[in-house]
Amino acid sequence: MLQKCFYLLWLLLLFGLSSGGALKDPHPELSDQELFWGTDQYDFSIMLRAGDLQCYWHFAHFGERFYLNFMVQLVTGVALDRHLSVTVNAPSGLIVGTVDDASGQIAFSVQETGFYQMCFSNFHNRFGSMQVFLNFGVYYEGQKDIEKQREEEKKKKEEDMKQINSTLSFIEESSSRLQRFVFHMWRHYNYERMRRGADFYLLQSNSTYVNSWSAIQSLVIITAGYLQLHCLKRLFNTTPAEGHKPRC
Numbered sequence: 001m002l003q004k005c006f007y008l009l010w011l012l013l014l015f016g017l018s019s020g021g022a023l024k025d026p027h028p029e030l031s032d033q034e035l036f037w038g039t040d041q042y043d044f045s046i047m048l049r050a051g052d053l054q055c056y057w058h059f060a061h062f063g064e065r066f067y068l069n070f071m072v073q074l075v076t077g078v079a080l081d082r083h084l085s086v087t088v089n090a091p092s093g094l095i096v097g098t099v100d101d102a103s104g105q106i107a108f109s110v111q112e113t114g115f116y117q118m119c120f121s122n123f124h125n126r127f128g129s130m131q132v133f134l135n136f137g138v139y140y141e142g143q144k145d146i147e148k149q150r151e152e153e154k155k156k157k158e159e160d161m162k163q164i165n166s167t168l169s170f171i172e173e174s175s176s177r178l179q180r181f182v183f184h185m186w187r188h189y190n191y192e193r194m195r196r197g198a199d200f201y202l203l204q205s206n207s208t209y210v211n212s213w214s215a216i217q218s219l220v221i222i223t224a225g226y227l228q229l230h231c232l233k234r235l236f237n238t239t240p241a242e243g244h245k246p247r248c
Helices: 001-018 141-156 158-237
Strands: 041-048 051-061 067-077 084-089 095-101 105-110 116-121 128-139
Touching: 001 051, 041 051, 041 067, 051 067, 067 084, 067 116, 067 158, 084 105, 095 105, 116 128, 128 158, 141 158
Parallel strands: none
Antiparallel strands: 041 128, 051 116, 067 105, 067 128, 084 095, 084 116
């Protein structure tokens, strides 16, 4: 009797463990595009050392707009070069944008859904580092259009509320247009803020340069005057002849 109970318990544990594995696909009805939805925009600064290369990734969906704005704010070290090499690669590895300058913008329509790679290289400066301001992201115009189409299909089925639905669709279209305009104004504002930061660091560097050279030139002028006065005094020094006392 005990042996039969032991075999029955062993069979129950065996079937329970075999049916209790991890879920490989927790949402089989959803696609990767619907599952992953990251942050739309990023805005921060990075520090690139001499000859350094840093890469970042951002997820984008098919049919959307990808944008990248960058500006070199500060360069330190020897043999300064403000040029920055920037490349953007698609998920398949193709280069979709490249810029080699102190500031620039890259914008394109996304043709592949996946992670887009942005690489920033400071190979121009072998002995100096630079601070770079970044602003990149995507805006989901394509996804909003799909959602609008779904909403319009639902609204068409409701015949008794045509007038209300048309008013709501007009308000929604106006609000989405206003939101898009505000977003583009925010992008231009961020670019001007980057330019302001770069100008501030340039003015600070010029101020240090002017103050240092002014101090050096002042020291040179004072030293030259002292040496001239010393030379003139030595010209008027007379040594008395032997046996003659100097007159009072």
